[in-house]
Amino acid sequence: MQSETTIKPSNNYSRPIPLLAILLVALAVHGPLLMMQLPSGSFDTNFHIFFASHYVHHWFNPWNEKWFAGFSQTTYPPLTHQWIALFSNVVGLNMGYMLVQLIAVLLLPVGVYRFARIWVDETAASCAALGSVFLGALAFLVYQAGQLATVASAALYLNALPYFYEWMTSASKLSLAKGVAIGWAAAAAHHVTLIFGLVLFAGPVLWVACLDAHKERVSASIAGAIGRAIAFAVLIGAGVGIILLPYWVAIIQHPIHQIPIPHDSRANFLLKTTAGINYFIIPYGALILALPFILWRGASAQRLRPLLWGFWVTAIFGLGGTTPLPRWLLGRAFEILTFERFTFWATLLAMPIVGQFAAEWLRRYRTKAAVGLSIAAVGTLSLALAWLAINPYRPTGTLNVDPVDAFLNRDGHDAYRYLTLGFGNELSKVSTYTDASTVDGEYNSARLLPEMTHYGSAQLTNAKFYGSAGMDSLRSMLRHASRYGLKFIFVHDPYYEPLLTFAGWRKIETFDEGSITAWEKDDVPPAHRILSDAVPPAWQGLMWGTLPIGASALAIFLEVFFPNKRRVPVSIPVHPRKENQFVA
Amino acid sequence: MKLFLIIFFVAATVALIIAGLYQTPTASADTVGITSGSSLLAPKPDTPDRALTLFLQDMQRRNWRKAFGDVAQANGVDEQAMMQEWSGSNGSLRTFSSLEGFQLWPLHESNDDAQIRAHMRWSTPVGPVEEVRDFGMQRDGNIWKVVFSKIEVPATPAQVVPVTYLRWDLVTGGESGSWGSRNVDAPRVRIISMNAVDSAEGTVIVGEVTNEDTVPAFVNVNATLSDEDGKVLDEESSFDRIAHILLPKEVSPYRIDFPGIPLADVKNVRMDVRPALVPASADPVIGVINQKIDKDAQGNSVLRGELLNQSGETVNIPHVIASFYDGNGRVIWVSDGYIDRALVPLGSEPFAVEIPRSLAAKVQSYHVVVNHYDLKNS
Numbered sequence: 001m002q003s004e005t006t007i008k009p010s011n012n013y014s015r016p017i018p019l020l021a022i023l024l025v026a027l028a029v030h031g032p033l034l035m036m037q038l039p040s041g042s043f044d045t046n047f048h049i050f051f052a053s054h055y056v057h058h059w060f061n062p063w064n065e066k067w068f069a070g071f072s073q074t075t076y077p078p079l080t081h082q083w084i085a086l087f088s089n090v091v092g093l094n095m096g097y098m099l100v101q102l103i104a105v106l107l108l109p110v111g112v113y114r115f116a117r118i119w120v121d122e123t124a125a126s127c128a129a130l131g132s133v134f135l136g137a138l139a140f141l142v143y144q145a146g147q148l149a150t151v152a153s154a155a156l157y158l159n160a161l162p163y164f165y166e167w168m169t170s171a172s173k174l175s176l177a178k179g180v181a182i183g184w185a186a187a188a189a190h191h192v193t194l195i196f197g198l199v200l201f202a203g204p205v206l207w208v209a210c211l212d213a214h215k216e217r218v219s220a221s222i223a224g225a226i227g228r229a230i231a232f233a234v235l236i237g238a239g240v241g242i243i244l245l246p247y248w249v250a251i252i253q254h255p256i257h258q259i260p261i262p263h264d265s266r267a268n269f270l271l272k273t274t275a276g277i278n279y280f281i282i283p284y285g286a287l288i289l290a291l292p293f294i295l296w297r298g299a300s301a302q303r304l305r306p307l308l309w310g311f312w313v314t315a316i317f318g319l320g321g322t323t324p325l326p327r328w329l330l331g332r333a334f335e336i337l338t339f340e341r342f343t344f345w346a347t348l349l350a351m352p353i354v355g356q357f358a359a360e361w362l363r364r365y366r367t368k369a370a371v372g373l374s375i376a377a378v379g380t381l382s383l384a385l386a387w388l389a390i391n392p393y394r395p396t397g398t399l400n401v402d403p404v405d406a407f408l409n410r411d412g413h414d415a416y417r418y419l420t421l422g423f424g425n426e427l428s429k430v431s432t433y434t435d436a437s438t439v440d441g442e443y444n445s446a447r448l449l450p451e452m453t454h455y456g457s458a459q460l461t462n463a464k465f466y467g468s469a470g471m472d473s474l475r476s477m478l479r480h481a482s483r484y485g486l487k488f489i490f491v492h493d494p495y496y497e498p499l500l501t502f503a504g505w506r507k508i509e510t511f512d513e514g515s516i517t518a519w520e521k522d523d524v525p526p527a528h529r530i531l532s533d534a535v536p537p538a539w540q541g542l543m544w545g546t547l548p549i550g551a552s553a554l555a556i557f558l559e560v561f562f563p564n565k566r567r568v569p570v571s572i573p574v575h576p577r578k579e580n581q582f583v584a
Numbered sequence: 585m586k587l588f589l590i591i592f593f594v595a596a597t598v599a600l601i602i603a604g605l606y607q608t609p610t611a612s613a614d615t616v617g618i619t620s621g622s623s624l625l626a627p628k629p630d631t632p633d634r635a636l637t638l639f640l641q642d643m644q645r646r647n648w649r650k651a652f653g654d655v656a657q658a659n660g661v662d663e664q665a666m667m668q669e670w671s672g673s674n675g676s677l678r679t680f681s682s683l684e685g686f687q688l689w690p691l692h693e694s695n696d697d698a699q700i701r702a703h704m705r706w707s708t709p710v711g712p713v714e715e716v717r718d719f720g721m722q723r724d725g726n727i728w729k730v731v732f733s734k735i736e737v738p739a740t741p742a743q744v745v746p747v748t749y750l751r752w753d754l755v756t757g758g759e760s761g762s763w764g765s766r767n768v769d770a771p772r773v774r775i776i777s778m779n780a781v782d783s784a785e786g787t788v789i790v791g792e793v794t795n796e797d798t799v800p801a802f803v804n805v806n807a808t809l810s811d812e813d814g815k816v817l818d819e820e821s822s823f824d825r826i827a828h829i830l831l832p833k834e835v836s837p838y839r840i841d842f843p844g845i846p847l848a849d850v851k852n853v854r855m856d857v858r859p860a861l862v863p864a865s866a867d868p869v870i871g872v873i874n875q876k877i878d879k880d881a882q883g884n885s886v887l888r889g890e891l892l893n894q895s896g897e898t899v900n901i902p903h904v905i906a907s908f909y910d911g912n913g914r915v916i917w918v919s920d921g922y923i924d925r926a927l928v929p930l931g932s933e934p935f936a937v938e939i940p941r942s943l944a945a946k947v948q949s950y951h952v953v954v955n956h957y958d959l960k961n962s
Contacts, residue, residue: 268604299589312593316600323600324607467684467707475711479823482806495680498901498957499709502824504804506862523804523858 013362013370017126022109026133029381030105033143034098041388041398042146046428047442049093051076052084053432056093059085060545062246062536066431067441068449069417069484069530074246074540075446079188079548080104080149086549093432101142104152109133111158116352118165118205119307120359127362128355134377136285137344139384144391146425150341153190154348156182156555157197161205164232168209168225169218174562176228180235181555187240188548191247192341194240198233200314200345207306243547246540254534256336256445261458262466264393265339269322274392279320282387283343285380287350293357294350304353311349318343336445399426401433403511404490407518408436415526417486419477420461422493427461430490437527439477439484448534451476464495471499478503485527489519629654632698632721633688635728640702643670644683656722656729665734674926675900675959681706681713681924696723710824710901710922716881740930745896750831751865752800771801773830773859777915782847783940789840790918792907793857795830800864802828805838805857812851818842825920827905827955829864836953837907839918868895870902870927870954877939877947885944886936887919891954893927900926903955904935908947917943927956 039045054064054073059082062073073081080100087096113129120128132138141147163179166172187194209225212218220228241248269276281288298308317326320339327334361369401423408414414436420427428442439449440460447453455473457466463474477486478499489505491497492515497507500519509518536544629635635654642651652663672678684707691699698721706713720731778791787809795801805826809817820840827836875889887906893899902923910916919937927933939947 270601270605295590295593299586299593305589308589308593312597316597319601319604321604321607323597323604325600327607464707464709467682468705468712471707471709471711475823479821482821483819494959495709497709498677498680499824501957502710502828502903502955504802504821504823504826504828506802521804522802522860 013366014123014359016122017130019110019113019126019129022113022126022129022133023106025130026106026109027102029133030142031102033385034102034105037094037098038143038388039098039101039146040094042142042144043425044146044148044442045097046146046425046432048081048084048146048148049097050428050432050442051078051081052088052096053093055082055085055545056088060538060541062541062544065529066434066437067443068447068452069437069439069527070532070535071441071443071446071448072246072250072534072536073446074250074536074544076443077149077188077191077244077247077548078544079185079552080152080190082545082549083552097148100152101148104148104155105138105142107155107159108138108151111155112348112351114162115158115201115348116355118162118208119304119352120356123362124352124355124359126355127358128351131354131358131373131377132348132351134381135283135344135347136287136380136384137283137340137347139381140283140340140387141344143385144388144393145340147341149190150193150344153186153193154197154345156186156189157193157201158348160186161201164202164229165205165209167232168206168228169212169220171220171224171228174558176232176235178555178558178562179232180239181551181558183236184239184243184551185548185555187236188243188551191244192337193345196342196345200310200349204306204310204349207309208303211303211306239551243543243551246536246544249540250534250536254448261444261456263338266320266334267322269319275320276322278387278391278393279318279340279343282384282391283318283340283347285383286376287347287354287380289376290350290354290357294353297353297356307349307352311346311353314342314349315346318346399423399492399515400512401426401430401516404430404516404518405433407509407511408434408488413488415485416488416524417484417527418488418490419486420490420492421463421474421496422491423461426492427459436488439486448532449477451480464493475499475503478505481521481524484530485525487521487524491517491519629727629729632693632700632728633690635721636688636700636702636719636730639730640683640686640704646671654730655732656724661732661734666732669734672924672926674898674928676926677708677710677713677901677922677924678706681708683707684712691718693721697721698728706924708922708924710903713922713924715924737928738931740928743930745929747867747896749865749867749869749895751867752863754861754863768861770859771795771797771799771861773797773801773803773857775805775855775857776835778853778855779915780847780850780853781917781943785841785843786845787842787847787850789842789853789855790837790907790915792835792837792915793826793830794835795832795859798832800832800862801830801859802862803830803836803857803859804828805840805855807840807842807856808854809842809845809850810852810854811849814852817845817849824903825905825918827953829862831864831866835951837905837915837918837951839920868893868897868899868927868956868958870894870899870956872904872952872954873932875950875952877944877950878936880936880938884941885939885947887939887950887952888934888936889952890932890934891923891927892932893929896929897958897960898926898928899956900959901957902927902933902935903957904937904952905955906937906950906952908939908943909949909951910946911948913949916946 051073064071064073083100084096087099109129109132112132113125116125116128141151160179160182163175166175167179206229210222213220213222213225264275265279267275269280298304316323318339358373408418418436418438419440420430427440431438442459444458452473455469457463457470457473460474460477463470489500505519505521507517508520627634629638639651639654648663648667652666684705686702686704689701691701700719700721702717702719704715721728722731773793773795775791775793781788781790789807793803793805805822808819811817820842822838822840825839830836871892871894873890873892878886878888880886891902905920907915908917921935921937923933923935925933
């Protein structure tokens, strides 16, 4: 009787992990961290919340006067910001951000699972999905970089790719509809992911579909698969062209001609070890130990070779300036892009092979493997979280900017423009809650003022970190204070005080126990509207307010009302081994 | 196929990484002020040039311990003294500065010693500062080391300095949050000279402004250039090339740059001075001594001199503004420069400001005004 109820250990470790269990693990790991608002201190969180706050008040008007003396929000795909804006009506902006980030984090293992099923069996795919919850690169982007849109877009994109494969290999119209809708939503979340994803993610999928067609593992012919891939690409391209039309108009009208802004992800990691730790060791974590296996297994199985190529190219790009390849292939775009996102994509591309590795180990070594893999996974995540506290790139920490907002919102101070110095990403927080506008801002691609685009530095509030270029940019802006109505400057770093003193500003108030000082220039006239040809017309505002969110609504509708009958039509054992090899 | 692929990926990765070591570093990969860590692949300091490069890179990254290892010990400099000399003290401009870059020029080299001139570019809050410094190098076995000589600062004897300066306070009538006068007339301030100069960078307006009142004034001079159709070409201000606070009867030079606008395009210059009443004090008193026009290492004309702090408080960042006059007493140029060492009580520091080659021959006299930033009173 007892022997009938005992489950053999080998069965336990060979079975796929249920997706629901993986989602619960993701929720258990990231849910509390997000509800604690850990990403609040990340680089870009306040930036995303600032963009969202504009949609709360002006859903159909993307022209935002609060930064750069006016800029168009059509320069950044709006999907995640609009969802935050919608959630904020119930839970507020901060928690709205955390909810959207949580949704993206939960969509990611689902996407990894479904993407991995293209390449490996269900057990390996489930291991890949579970592993993706603990990725150092994910923790890096969510908690340190605050790259909500990159994470959300990648998660959506991974969910779209299996439909792309299904459409190519089985001509399922529902797969086409779902894949296209999710692809549109992914593009509406982040354009860069779509552009590079076409090559780095969709390329291997197209390749493997052709391989399967060639080997007659699927019913489609190679020509049919390629033809359907072209049809898919045309639909995606046309849709993205229309959905993000205001973005394309903005980027064509004002191409990014500014002087390149330094970013350590473009450094040579061997010559700049801190950058190497930040952009290689932390994102990969224990995956570094699996690199030989990824290479070995990826090269061994013919079906995995496209994935290996995709991983290798993406990983080399993720090394930034350590190799010359990104610069050769990207040209000037090398100086505009940042490369941490490539490392994130590389880890995602590696996950199917890593899942295969984990599944094999679990079959062979069972409990020992489970313990080892768990330690590796948790260690990777822990290292990325610990790095938040000790890395030299960490944001300056929380700063109470409420007195600054209170100052700007009283006594007609918002009739003038302001500047913050030494505020880091808290600039966005100040901007979110004041009516006054600033000449600075955190989104480099939207800058049009010559004082900012001609010097090769990013935000004025962080000018000192860009050396002479940054300080020259700041000096140039201060010189033209009267032109922009720039009367008030808030300083959280005494570094800037000598310049302000010599340039004719005087300290007038102190906030937050002396951590912030307010400076004023007496002879500055009130700010007036700066004329710009970048103001989007009303029809663009209407498109911007309906189509991106509409694309996501369509994807949700199709997923909810037309659930999948089967996930992925093909499950090929990529490296068949004798069963007795896996049984201890 | 499998083996070929593995060999290809490994070989290609290694080759690309090696190629990466030989490519010119991109400026867009370098931020200032963030710890960059040591290089995993540092070359051996087997030439004077390489040794000094490594030393300056370590100093730039503030790897003091490693940099001190590059210094010849016979010189008797300890690590603390080296750190302090390099990173400044007393809230001076150097304490706010980061070494942004450098270029080296060998002066001479023998088997056992060498001398190298370093042109160093510092990033500071008030703009880039150039420094030229000669480093001695010494052979130590197979490697070279830097002879780091500490600058000796004369110690001032303990003494009492009487405070007798004038001070003007301002009662704003309960109007909090405002520093200028809102309810009294502005002080009488007048531009006493103005001259438009055509420089290589564009039009430059130079001149002097004086406070004719009996109370201190805060001044800012603005200029607007227009062409012959009356169209405004540009509007700029004196920014930091003026002493903003003028005590009664005090005169300050000013200079307003209009980069990219040739004087030939300018038909009209409209000057605008905006004074405001402010509290001020005559302290600290900074004297200018031993002034003379001289040549620097590159053969450019410079006005050299010394600043003498006659008060009992440290002046953290002194700023020198000099106006140069021709034979008719007309201001023909205004130069300025920041001193990167603090002026300690009763101490002195040398200064030098440049005179353009094209104007050097016309300069007959000069006048130096010292502006300052004090940490305590900012």
